[in-house]
Amino acid sequence: MSNRRSEVRYDVVGALWGQLELHTEARLCNVSVSGALLESPVPAALDSTQTVQVAVDGEPVAVEARVRHVTPVSTDRTPLYLIGVEFVSLPTSVLQSIEQFDGNIASIE
Numbered sequence: 001m002s003n004r005r006s007e008v009r010y011d012v013v014g015a016l017w018g019q020l021e022l023h024t025e026a027r028l029c030n031v032s033v034s035g036a037l038l039e040s041p042v043p044a045a046l047d048s049t050q051t052v053q054v055a056v057d058g059e060p061v062a063v064e065a066r067v068r069h070v071t072p073v074s075t076d077r078t079p080l081y082l083i084g085v086e087f088v089s090l091p092t093s094v095l096q097s098i099e100q101f102d103g104n105i106a107s108i109e
Contacts (some may be wrong), residue, residue, distance in 0.1 A: 032097050035065070035086040043070050043081045049088060056093045064088040
C-alpha cells in the first residue's frame with residue numbers, strides 16, 4: 001500500500017497546546033462588573049479562560065472571562081450547568097452597560 005498523503009507528516013513529542021471553539025448559547029442569570037453567572041447546556045473547564053460574546057446596544061462584544069466554578073443542575077430533560085465566570089478584561093462599553101443596568105435595578109426597588 002502506498003502513502004497517499006500530499007504533505008509530510010511530523011511526529012510531535014511532548015505536550016502540544018490546542019484550541020477548541022464551541023458556539024453554545026448560555027442564559028445570563030446574574031451579572032456584575034466583576035463577573036457573571038451563566039446557565040449552559042455544556043460544562044466549561046475550571047480555571048480556563050473563555051471568550052464570552054455579549055450584545056451591547058445590539059452589537060456583539062467579546063469579553064475574556066475565567067471560569068471560577070461549574071455546578072451541575074439536575075433536570076429531567078437535559079443536563080444544565082451553572083458556570084461562574086470572572087471577567088479578565090472588560091471593555092468600556094460592557095462596563096457602562098452593566099453599571100447602567102445595575103442603576104436601573106436599584107431605582108426600581
